[in-house]
Amino acid sequence: MKSSAMRDMMAVTARPEVISLAGGLPDTSTFPPETFAAVASRIAAESCAKALQYGPTDGLGETKDCIAEVMAAEGMPLDREDAIVTTGGQQVIDLVAKTLIDPGDVVIAEGPTYPGAVPVFLAYQADVVQVEMDSAGMRVDLLEETLERLDREGRRPKFIYTVPTFQNPAGVTMSLSRRRRLVEIAHERELLVLEDNPYGLLRYEGDELPPLYKLDGGVFVMYLGTFSKILSPGIRLGWVAAPPPVLEKINLGKQGTDLCTSTLSQLMVQAYFERGNWRDYVDSLTDIYRKRRDTMLDALAEHFPPQAEWTRPGGGLFIWATLPDFIDTTDLLARALRENVAFVPGEGAFLDGRGRNSMRLNFSSSDEESIREGIRRIGEVVSEQVELYGTLTGKVAPSVPSAEVVQMPTPAERARRANS
């Protein structure tokens, strides 16, 4: 959970002189203004009245056809009646939580989880149980242990929330075998899974892996998609594909929330997709982000001390770095801000006080020079703290032996830190 200290500090990261590796923003600066103008004038000429009008709660059929195109690109067939168009992917998390969670219900999430999901789960008073990850995503063996334990306590989770591909914030991807096992578990236990997949098409290397929704066939998996990372977050358009009974409830919930998703935004997407080259723009973004990821990985290798480690994402927007456990990244952020650089402290991705020696670094929204300089500055303050700790204890902190694990603190470390 974000502490008030962290919230206060994040307010300073927005200042222009700060190199912010804290955001989660895609780069919208390369979207062609001519395309925007052409799309907008076409709507003005052909569907002005419609664009200005309410639409159906579940979204326009033609928008769903665009959604079907995007899902087909990741190997998933979709009928119009299987999806609801939403106001961004974030609304899906909110609507699923609103529909399914009663106060005190258990929701299972990854540890670390998407920081933006945390306030949603808290608002609906869910009891969030976080399952650790390693470089192959959520530890499904630990998930099963957790489900067994909850079973013994007579508690049944309402759903499992996961970002299996290029996870936010950890940057790791769930392996195929774990995906298969997770879907099996859902079937065996008749458990719903919310698969959040905003980054699947932003792949910089390696082979595509099937989304959980594809493996499951839409029986227990609810699928969250969004146009935010492949077109524009400002257009606020996402969707949910889910089993019919769940979809019906979500539809009712959405009626209460906002009646319908912006018709103007939906028509923009339709007109844009009719041009037939939406994949080209995604490819151009992928090229830009791949270079930025490589720049950040190189800078980390150059500037972070040997006591730090980090993940190597094959796509998406984030790298998760973990420092020695005597460094608290919320305090470190205060120091980093004096050097005009910012990141997200790891505690924001946990609800139980874990993650205090980790940080999320975003590489999509800064140019390569800023990334290099930002990482250099963070590396410098980290090294300074490692050295100071060495001076205080008379010991040199050991280097990290391998980068195999998404460095979660061990239980012993956790207990020690809980007492400090």
Next chain:
Amino acid sequence: MTTDAARRVAVLKGGRSLERQVSLRSGARVEDALGRLGHEVVPIDVGLDLIQQLRDVRPDVAFIAMHGRDGEHGTVQELLEILDIPYTGSGVLGCVRATDKVLAKHLMIEAGIPTPDFFAFNETAFRELGAAEALAAIEERLEFPIVVKPSSQGSALGIKFARSAADLPAALVAAFSYDSKVVLERHVDGRDLAVSILADEPLPVVEAVPQGDEFYDFQARYEIGRTSFICPAELPEGATERAQDLALRVYRLLGCHAFARVDLMLDGSGELTVLEANPIPGLTETSLLPQAAEAVGITFDQLVGRILELAEDGNRGLAPPDPRGTLAG
């Protein structure tokens, strides 16, 4: 000197401080109040163009609603002195003395005002003078638990609680994230009190009561709902008067002006100790100074109006020395 006269008031807020967010909330609330009092309000989010903005706006008075670095440390006050613009609250000297916890504690000890035992170090002491060697001796002198805090950070940022020697290095690393000077202080177990001063008069005592059963959780002090505030605090016979008296003495000793908040602890044996003074305490909906003022029937608008009047009375920076300062204790 009268609220009848409309003034052009520049409200300085935000800035680069880590308490930027609280400052923006204080500032917004002050702006509303000044507007209701009939003044012309010009909000300024303090940045590189501050001097230019002040020259353009030419305010009659500057209302400083900044917390932490720059606003509370005397820097902005210094600039306003140079520009000859009257401003609210304490002068440069009061700000410098109050926000440097080490200096404030030395002054308190010299004046016989009780404050918890402490040691202070800057980073070079560890890096260049091998002060780590002396940590064991410090541990003996203060006894655990020890509170470790940055010397000049307001609010609870960077304050750590070391229960044993093993906790100390990480706590020091954290505190040095905020400041190059840190204080190691004996922990006082007791009740958390705050006395606000307005125009040389102490307001009723506020007690902060952490919710839940945590042994002691600094975070709790600042999380809404995790702390409840009682005003006036229900204290043992005579303690309220003693707390108010101590707070006023600290306010005068440090040379504060117009308003300030002094934080104290009341331990099990009834002893009071002063932790620190804040020259620009929060002015948000949940802040302690407005709560204390409200307890004696001073509305927020009246409070803001009074602070504004005091900005123009010219008597700032060198408060009369505390007559009891050198005699007591």
